[in-house]
Amino acid sequence: MVKSIRSWRETFTTHADGSDATLTFTELVGEADGPTIGISASIHGNENAGSQAIVDLFRLLRGMPLKGRLLLLPVANPRAFAVNHRFTPIDELNLNREFPGDPAGNYTQQLARAISRHFLEVIDVHIDLHSGTDRPTVDYVYIWNDEAMSRAFGSRILYRPAQGRGGTVFTGTTKVVTLDRRGIPCVVVELGGGIVDQTPYVARTVAGVMNMLRQKGAIPGDVVAPPAQTVVREIATIRPTRGGWLEPLCPPLGEEIAGGALLARVTSPYSFETLEEIPTPYARGVMILSHLSRNLVESGDYGFMVGNLEGAEP
Ligand SMILES: [Zn+2]
Structure with missing residues (x-):
């Protein structure tokens, strides 16, 4: 079973209104040893389907047998999340282009550094949840360096980006930073969004992440075989x-x-x-x-x- 649950905040700077700029983490520690799996969402503040899914995942997982540790970062960019905005409102930067960050840089670079230090550098597996916004709806999963885990999410469409593209689009994203630094398995999910009920997308995200956790041996149960899948290259x-x-x-x-x-x-x-x-x-x-x-x-x-x-x- 889950041996312990702990939530805490890491402060990385102060806001002009006097509040601390913080990131809130929750860890679930299992009774048996195993890898630390990090699950993050809302790196883009207006893509909150993943943050919703993490609430439901927490409620499910806290009562389950667990091997290893789960580290949850449900809101990676709290200021952007609070105002439903893609970029950080303070400096209008795209957090997903600022990794590994800089503790002496602008606000978003400091935020990126805090995420690197307290999350990316301490996990062994990374699941990063993105979605559409309150306008478009999206449905695919990236294949970076762990195809089996990407497929285990269960989406019908996957995307294997072309190699050696000069790294223009993806340089500085969490994916590449994670890959380059330690080569840990990393899956980026894109699911949900739009002016439609998010319940089916959140439920699919929960089911998909649970299946990835089974595939990694973190929770018990048979891995559900994915549906017929198509991997696009472009x-x-x-x-x-x-x-x-x-x-x-x-x-x-x-x-x-x-x-x-x-x-x-x-x-x-x-x-x-x-x-x-x-x-x-x-x-x-x-x-x-x-x-x-x-x-x-x-x-x-x-x-x-x-x-x-x-x-x-x-
Ligand atoms: Zn995104």
Whole structure:
């Protein structure tokens, strides 16, 4: 069983309002020895489905047999989380681009350093939960360096980023810092978001993480075999170039979209005219990030992510 549970705060600086800037951790220590598995969420403050899932995971896991230790960081960027904002409001930086951080740097770099010191550098396995925001909904899992654990989450679509891309997109993210420094197994989950009920996504996140924990031997039980999975090697991110109502026309997440089909149109909320029609970029694509309802967007917002099925693997 879980031998002990402890929550504590680590202070890394002060705010101008007099409060301490802190990170809150919870650890569950099992009776048997085993690795420390770190689970983090809300590195982007407006992606809180993972934070919701960690609440439910805690309630489930506290009464279960556990091998090793679980270290929970349910809110990695508390100031951004509190105002439902992707970036840290204090300096408008993307926390996920500031690792390993700097204790003498700006606010987000200090936050990143505290996460590195108190979390990334003390765990043996890392599960990082991202989601869509309160507009787009997303559904895929990255394969970095532990394909079996990535597949055990149970998503139908996985993404294996091309190697040797110069590290432009991923340099400085938690993933690469974690990988480069100690090579610990690391899985990044992208699931949920949108102006829709989050209950099914949170439930799938809980079930997926539980299966990864079984796969790592942290909790007992048979690993549930994943559904038929597709691993894409290339994902296109498509952004509307006009602001207005984004009206989705595409198939559901995980479904194929044929070449020439429209992902969405952008309609003027004022004149009702069609401002833009957004086609899918591939001859054979699969829906990875989408808008599930008519959403208001600005030019350049996250629109869609489509995986290329040409060159995809089972
Ligand atoms: Zn994110």
